[in-house]
Amino acid sequence: MPTPQSMLPKMLAQAKIMPDNQVDGLTLGAQNANISVVTHMVRNNLAKPLEIALFISERMGYPYLDLSLLDSSTILEKIDLRVMASARFLPLSKSAGTMVIAMADPTAQSTMEELRFQLGVANVRAVVVEENKLEAMLGKVIESRDAALSRALQDDGAPMADLLAEATGLENELSEPETTSLGDVDDKPVVKYLQKVLIDAINAQVSDIHFEPYEKFFRIRFRQDGQLYEYVQLPLAIKEKLTSRIKVISRLDISEKRIPQDGRLKLSLYKTRSIDFRVSTLPTLFGEKIVMRILDPSSAQVGIDALGYDPDQRDLLVAAVRRPYGMVLVTGPTGSGKTVSLYTCLNLLNDPSVNISTAEDPSEINLPGVNQVNVNDRAGLTFSVALRSFLRQDPDVIMVGEIRDLETADIAIKAALTGHMVLSTLHTNSAPETLTRMVDMGVAPFNIASAVSLITAQRLARKLCPHCKRAKILDKLALTEAGYTEAAMEGYGSSWSTYEPVGCDKCKDGYKGRTGIYQVMPVNDEMRSSILGGGNALEIDAIADRCGYRNLRQSGLLKVKQGVTSLAEVLGVTND
16 A cells, blocks of 8 residues: 555655656655655755645645754754664654654654654654755754764863873774764764764865874864865874774774875764765875865765756756767866766666666765776776676676776777767866877777767866855956957846855855866767867867857856856866
């Protein structure tokens, strides 16, 4: 018999709150992501959170509550944070054996029954709230409890250095589990402090954490929105203890300090969400520097619209990756978001009827349903060896982390020519340069012309904070020098304006988050003729311009016109 939760997508589609064509795959997609159907809908922009909440309230009789009217301090404190985050609810009140909780999806009857036992109450009553507000409030609760933990670390005002000096024996904890949970907090100050650093980094949406030893101090820096900021300076007394702790939980050799090491760890925030960290150590003059790259699997689930593609660019890319064969290449410098773009494309194709295999160095995002292989040059498992093996595994879609040499390029192109969709990356500055780079590598021009379907070049630009950005009218000469045409400047100062960063308590230096700037270039017949005729990148770029395919600077200027970012930011990231 259908349950209210299983019927919800169909009912929302009938009410025109979500698209009809998404109903069939919605429940499966939610199961694959291990989240509720409401969470899956909101994260993939299939329906608006308020419309879902009001629909559930009106049609299913659950009271609606606007969470923005509550403060995180009103949430009951004695409930285990892991239970709250796993079941995605907030405990609001308890009396006479009944607990009132806030949920975005109270239709999950099995979850309600499980909660009744876990919370030790006779009855559980639910009010429905918006999914995005629930997510935000859960984050605030985690942050407030983390702040309480940080205060507890001070031990009634005792200096942090003294507390850290008391934490001994970390080097012998070789049985540390590979997965660390927020609930498994050790009493030792170093362990607690490291956990605080990781949680702060996750909450601030940091991409990398740098632990850096110097002669007279030890500092931690965060890379946020592409920029490095100092998080804290610590006394040298903590250096060895903190370094050893990181190496232990990353499964690294704590006795080896002379050579670089690479490891990995997983931090379990709650049942439905965990964060991976890629750990790299490097011996320096005053000790080992450690960099932790934060790898959030949910970044591949945000949907292609959230990456910043303009509608016409998105349509070209989706059409190319949905072809049964061909090659789609993503190009750009390190840290430009190529991996997230590729995994977003894979997520579009990830279906039980499609066999997807990837070869990466290393795999950064775990995507259920995709066969992921880490290349290992020392063991002989190179990109080319992995590719040959994939072709014997009945593949439909192949993703190669990077085309580094002629052998890998040749095998990838042959796979694209023999009925497979191949996705990969190259390190070039623009889409036209990618074609000539492959020729320089030694790939036959006729193979390039036949195999490559589309190339997208990309950069990441910081987004202006919507709370504090300020309009600033620039001299039209500056706009012209930046690349605006007379037609593009029409209405400047009246119908549209440029903005500058200001800075407030909700952002960092006037910017919050990043967006992609893209050059999406399908390879058409005129470009193929140019490749076969020995044409260079300038000729191909001219063809792309005639066809209306915007280059990186033009796409960035459009983002400025839309008020997404500043002109200075675009000039900085597209100044190749």
